[in-house]
Amino acid sequence: xxxxxxxxxxxxxxxxxxxxxxxxxxxxxxxxxxxxxxxxxxxxxxxxxxxxxxxxxxxxxxxxxxxxxxxxxxxxxxxxxxxxxxxxxxxxxxxxxxxxxxxxxxxxxxxxxxxxxxxxxxxxxxxxxxxxxxxxxxxxxxxxxxxxxxxxxxxxxxxxxxxxxxxxxxxxxxxxxxxxxxxxxxxxxxxxxxxxxxxxxxxxxxxxxxxxxxxxxxxxxxxxxxxxxxxxxxxxxxxxxxxxxxxxxxxxxxxxxxxxxxxxxxxxxxxxxxxxxxxxxxxxxxxxxxxxxxxxxxxxxxxxxxxxxxxxxxxxxxxxxxxxxxxxxxxxxxxxxxxxxxxxxxxxxxxxxxxxxxxxxxxxxxxxxxxxxxxxxxxxxxxxxxxxxxxxxxxxxxxxxxxxxxxxxxxxxxxxxxxxxxxxxxxxxxxxx
RNA sequence: GUGAGCGUAGCUCAGCUGGUAGAGCUCUGGAUUGUGGCUCCAGCGGCCGGGGGUUCGAAUCCCCUCGCUCACCCCA
Numbered sequence: 271x272x273x274x275x276x277x278x279x280x281x282x283x284x285x286x287x288x289x290x291x292x293x294x295x296x297x298x299x300x301x302x303x304x305x306x307x308x309x310x311x312x313x314x315x316x317x318x319x320x321x322x323x324x325x326x327x328x329x330x331x332x333x334x335x336x337x338x339x340x341x342x343x344x345x346x347x348x349x350x351x352x353x354x355x356x357x358x359x360x361x362x363x364x365x366x367x368x369x370x371x372x373x374x375x376x377x378x379x380x381x382x383x384x385x386x387x388x389x390x391x392x393x394x395x396x397x398x399x400x401x402x403x404x405x406x407x408x409x410x411x412x413x414x415x416x417x418x419x420x421x422x423x424x425x426x427x428x429x430x431x432x433x434x435x436x437x438x439x440x441x442x443x444x445x446x447x448x449x450x451x452x453x454x455x456x457x458x459x460x461x462x463x464x465x466x467x468x469x470x471x472x473x474x475x476x477x478x479x480x481x482x483x484x485x486x487x488x489x490x491x492x493x494x495x496x497x498x499x500x501x502x503x504x505x506x507x508x509x510x511x512x513x514x515x516x517x518x519x520x521x522x523x524x525x526x527x528x529x530x531x532x533x534x535x536x537x538x539x540x541x542x543x544x545x546x547x548x549x550x551x552x553x554x555x556x557x558x559x560x561x562x563x564x565x566x567x568x569x570x571x572x573x574x575x576x577x578x579x580x581x582x583x584x585x586x587x588x589x590x591x592x593x594x595x596x597x598x599x600x601x602x603x604x605x606x607x608x609x610x611x612x613x614x615x616x617x618x619x620x621x622x623x624x625x626x627x628x629x630x631x632x633x634x635x636x637x638x639x640x641x642x643x644x645x646x647x648x649x650x651x652x653x654x655x656x657x658x659x660x661x662x663x664x665x666x667x668x669x670x671x672x673x674x675x676x677x678x679x680x681x682x683x684x685x686x687x688x689x690x691x692x693x694x695x696x697x698x699x700x701x702x703x
Numbered sequence: 704g705u706g707a708g709c710g711u712a713g714c715u716c717a718g719c720u721g722g723u724a725g726a727g728c729u730c731u732g733g734a735u736u737g738u739g740g741c742u743c744c745a746g747c748g749g750c751c752g753g754g755g756g757u758u759c760g761a762a763u764c765c766c767c768u769c770g771c772u773c774a775c776c777c778c779a
Binding site for chain 1: 704731732735737738739740770771772773774775776777778779
């Protein structure tokens, strides 16, 4: 029977070779910048106990409520594909007693997340994040430093984003504000949309985040959390802003900014881009003191962020991406079976010297091999035919300016080694400093 | 889960009020018997998403179905 060819699942995709240079560029730059700021990589499992996220993220959130890929394994354990990593990092921090060294711990991660959402522009079911967590400090200076680091990365990648900040209070002042908010909403309850009326009960703060046009006038009239912070939170927020200003960082206070994860306290922030369409959040993060205790660990202060790699790659300037393509240095063209053997041998020699080589097996005419060399972006073509074999001197053509000359093997090696490193190594590789 | 739009060659799309398929790009070959990119010429390539209906005749009209995209919700 005729079968439909299998394809990727909705919301998942293959990242093809032509796109990989963009990803490498972003990942390489990110690792460099994170290292500059003293972060170390941690790799946690993609699979975790469902309870980790259910408790860590919060049962009222959309993520836990309807977006997790959860299944029961053969042993009857409820397992979930991670929808985010902060809870995992905090778990690992405690599990491996990383707090025992004293001081603060700076960790970063990079990898795929899974959320069962409807796909649209900039939103996938499997998507990639780079994120970092600073554990063991509640200093607002840490927050400003992390934000500075992200901006440094975006700057290097020539990506523009607006920084939005807010304080969502803490255990002392937030309950009081929620009560005030709920009271204020009930004054005009009939004028809000259905979702807002529901959220007023279940997740009151999220009413502030409603995007429905008709709700806007009433939301604007609601009390602002920044006016109802306790003294400690208020001071924290002020110091945070002082540090941002001293670093010369521009920001906008958005009192309505409420993030979708329950664990945030005090500082919350987002970076948004106008180039992303409706899903405009490029980076999101905040402070989560207390998360560790919710997971059954010791008290640990924490601050972190996650950056959407897919979205960053999407808006990366093409010019940057093109510069980071790994082009073959030498494309070997052969004109007979005997020449093929010589080509294989020469390629082996050059590769031992660190030269990127390419040759096509079962290739066609000289013309078609030249065309292929051009297509793969080879900088040079080495032509091996009867004449060359007889003389043991080969025709080397520089594609850029079409100059061609004859070289012996030692001359070839010497010439290739003499090329400027920038011409052989792409700018995103780690050893171009 | 809700709404809107779209499914025609590998890709981007044209095909008006029904007459059994086209362009550009890509690819292959030639102009240039051992030389790429530009140009010109030729060629390969399509159960017009799938199923049913109306009709002498459907890519075109109607119904159903599947898929994709964007938006809402929410988020990276």
